[in-house]
Amino acid sequence: MDETNRQVILTARPSGIAQAEHFAVRQAAIAQPGPGEILVRNHYLSVEPAMRGWIADSDNYAAPVAIGSVMRALAAGQVVSSGDDAYQIGDDVTGWFGWQDYACVSTDQVVQRTSAAEMRASLGILGINGVTAYLALTSIGQPRAGETVLVSTAAGSVGSAVGQIARILGCHTIGIAGGPDKVRRCVETFGYDSAIDYRGEDVGAAVARIAPHGIDIYFDNVAGRISDAVLPHLAMRGRVVVCGTASIDCWMPWPQGPRVERHLLVKRARMEGFVIFDHMDRYADAVAQLRAWIAEGRLTWREEILDGIEACPDALAGLYRGENDGKRLIRLV
Amino acid sequence: MDETNRQVILTARPSGIAQAEHFAVRQAAIAQPGPGEILVRNHYLSVEPAMRGWIADSDNYAAPVAIGSVMRALAAGQVVSSGDDAYQIGDDVTGWFGWQDYACVSTDQVVQRTSAAEMRASLGILGINGVTAYLALTSIGQPRAGETVLVSTAAGSVGSAVGQIARILGCHTIGIAGGPDKVRRCVETFGYDSAIDYRGEDVGAAVARIAPHGIDIYFDNVAGRISDAVLPHLAMRGRVVVCGTASIDCWMPWPQGPRVERHLLVKRARMEGFVIFDHMDRYADAVAQLRAWIAEGRLTWREEILDGIEACPDALAGLYRGENDGKRLIRLV
Numbered sequence: 001m002d003e004t005n006r007q008v009i010l011t012a013r014p015s016g017i018a019q020a021e022h023f024a025v026r027q028a029a030i031a032q033p034g035p036g037e038i039l040v041r042n043h044y045l046s047v048e049p050a051m052r053g054w055i056a057d058s059d060n061y062a063a064p065v066a067i068g069s070v071m072r073a074l075a076a077g078q079v080v081s082s083g084d085d086a087y088q089i090g091d092d093v094t095g096w097f098g099w100q101d102y103a104c105v106s107t108d109q110v111v112q113r114t115s116a117a118e119m120r121a122s123l124g125i126l127g128i129n130g131v132t133a134y135l136a137l138t139s140i141g142q143p144r145a146g147e148t149v150l151v152s153t154a155a156g157s158v159g160s161a162v163g164q165i166a167r168i169l170g171c172h173t174i175g176i177a178g179g180p181d182k183v184r185r186c187v188e189t190f191g192y193d194s195a196i197d198y199r200g201e202d203v204g205a206a207v208a209r210i211a212p213h214g215i216d217i218y219f220d221n222v223a224g225r226i227s228d229a230v231l232p233h234l235a236m237r238g239r240v241v242v243c244g245t246a247s248i249d250c251w252m253p254w255p256q257g258p259r260v261e262r263h264l265l266v267k268r269a270r271m272e273g274f275v276i277f278d279h280m281d282r283y284a285d286a287v288a289q290l291r292a293w294i295a296e297g298r299l300t301w302r303e304e305i306l307d308g309i310e311a312c313p314d315a316l317a318g319l320y321r322g323e324n325d326g327k328r329l330i331r332l333v
Numbered sequence: 334m335d336e337t338n339r340q341v342i343l344t345a346r347p348s349g350i351a352q353a354e355h356f357a358v359r360q361a362a363i364a365q366p367g368p369g370e371i372l373v374r375n376h377y378l379s380v381e382p383a384m385r386g387w388i389a390d391s392d393n394y395a396a397p398v399a400i401g402s403v404m405r406a407l408a409a410g411q412v413v414s415s416g417d418d419a420y421q422i423g424d425d426v427t428g429w430f431g432w433q434d435y436a437c438v439s440t441d442q443v444v445q446r447t448s449a450a451e452m453r454a455s456l457g458i459l460g461i462n463g464v465t466a467y468l469a470l471t472s473i474g475q476p477r478a479g480e481t482v483l484v485s486t487a488a489g490s491v492g493s494a495v496g497q498i499a500r501i502l503g504c505h506t507i508g509i510a511g512g513p514d515k516v517r518r519c520v521e522t523f524g525y526d527s528a529i530d531y532r533g534e535d536v537g538a539a540v541a542r543i544a545p546h547g548i549d550i551y552f553d554n555v556a557g558r559i560s561d562a563v564l565p566h567l568a569m570r571g572r573v574v575v576c577g578t579a580s581i582d583c584w585m586p587w588p589q590g591p592r593v594e595r596h597l598l599v600k601r602a603r604m605e606g607f608v609i610f611d612h613m614d615r616y617a618d619a620v621a622q623l624r625a626w627i628a629e630g631r632l633t634w635r636e637e638i639l640d641g642i643e644a645c646p647d648a649l650a651g652l653y654r655g656e657n658d659g660k661r662l663i664r665l666v
Binding site for chain 2: 220223224227242243244245248251254255256257258259260261262263264265266267268269270271272273274275278
């Protein structure tokens with residue numbers, strides 16, 4: 001065991017996306033677990049778009065990360081000391097362990113048990129990304145075979161899973177992504193029937209051309225101008241899964257956009273927000289379903305591994321620069 | 334029987350709300366019903382906010398009224414000649430009979446059978462307004478006892494029914510209306526627990542004060558600035574029933590407003606459009622429920638009767654001037 005615990009601390013609150021300068025790496029003592037706690041040696045740290053919201057000092061689904069504290073993050077690692085009989089030294093676990101080498105946490109911070117083989121996947125396709133894709137699509141989108149499903153950030157960790165799951169469920173799938181590489185990946189890697197490059201195409205015109213009968217389910221990870229171009233093309237009784245707002249840099253001042261009420265009324269359509277934390281009772285079942293599809297070769301994913309905790313401070317900003325190529329993970333061990 | 338049929342014709346398409354000058358009253362021959370048709374002598378003609386949408390030449394849930402044709406309207410009257418064995422002379426019926434003295438229509442234009450005693454109510458509380466209120470509130474809003482329901486155009490034909498039904502179902506009710514008279518009527522006549530005057534108060538501040546735990550159901554008939562003030566105060570898992578957009582004069586160019594995605598995501602909230610024409614299979618059951626509540630003295634309504642077909646051309650614009658005092662009807666007989 002290393003002598004000290006390196007931790008990535010949030011040092012200032014950004015007004016937009018957190019950049020490298022909003023974080024610092026510090027050394028701390030390794031705490032020892034008390035009753036009901038475990039000490040986890042993190043092997044992989046997760047980097048995800050939602051972190052921007054966890055950092056922002058505005059209304060959100062969780063309290064913002066406090067200045068001076070360890071950056072909130074999912075991580076996967078191994079139990080190295082335990083104060084809880086349910087966890088043994090050597091157990092592989094995934095949970096809210098933060099951007100640090102060692103996490104001394106209450107066992108209620110464990111999200112799932114994992115294994116050495118699935119440790120990385122447990123932070124992506126077999127973790128919060130895949131489970132979000134599956135549960136949000138099925139619970140709010142309620143796809144039926146033959147329907148048309150449109151996905152924004154279609155090549156991303158959540159979006160790529162949504163597209164593949166919708167296809168497994170018999171839907172026609174259309175992806176929206178930025179740049180020719182991601183668009184090609186949508187079709188070649190993730191099996192979308194077609195894909196739209198929002199940087200190079202008029203999204204509304206492309207949707208109208210590809211889906212002349214309208215979009216039954218719009219799985220939206222971005223909000224903003226892409227969504228504005230999509231909403232006029234909803235099909236009758238269309239559903240909009242509001243899963244993220246990645247294209248909106250800042251909610252202060254509150255951004256304006258075309259009003260949605262008329263679309264919802266004329267199309268008898270529905271828009272609904274989804275946050276995975278409300279659905280933890282279905283998490284394990286969702287993971288089991290995703291694992292089965294992977295075993296059948298019907299569900300794939302991409303990972304991008306950065307090495308060393310020093311990569312953390314710039315890793316989130318890099319996501320928003322669009323430079324990642326798959327689920328971004330930081331490897332510590 | 335009169336010699337001629339007076340008809341109110343749409344003569345020009347307004348860019349905003351149809352004014353008196355967009356209509357003309359003309360004389361036409363009274364047609365005789367063929368097979369499957371009936372001739373109805375209209376006793377009462379309905380005037381409703383939704384007519385603006387039926388006239389507008391933009392995307393809507395029904396094709397726009399053609400220039401030169403009789404204004405589309407619900408009306409109630411008596412069968413005076415029948416080409417359909419299911420209808421006898423003397424039957425009282427409500428349906429899509431238009432703004433005219435006599436309607437010669439296919440019997441599929443009949444919405445419901447009525448009676449002399451219920452003829453006026455069949456155009457309001459026991460008709461499209463009451464049924465819309467009941468079905469939209471229950472199917473999309475899904476109220477549970479103890480929840481807080483906020484209603485815009487709370488003293489209107491639909492809104493006043495929504496408030497009363499929500500109260501019957503055990504909800505705490507808040508109305509939004511324009512001016513002290515309507516606000517007083519919300520509380521005194523329609524039993525709202527409180528009411529907000531959008532002309533004289535800061536709606537957002539008032540909602541926050543009256544409903545500090547948030548709004549579980551927002552029944553929205555207006556969209557626009559009132560809704561913008563309400564949405565930040567949705568409760569967790571709030572529902573927004575999008576039933577009308579009365580405050581938006583025109584959708585060309587498309588109006589802008591604060592983005593809704595973040596509210597929906599943070600509150601895991603849902604917005605959904607409702608159009609009564611999708612729910613005609615439940616219409617008769619809804620009327621029966623509403624009639625029962627009226628018989629129990631738990632549901633009331635207001636009517637405003639204008640006399641003579643000459644009142645039609647200005648009657649719709651008058652609604653939007655806010656000058657009506659209850660469900661506006663035109664009495665012909």
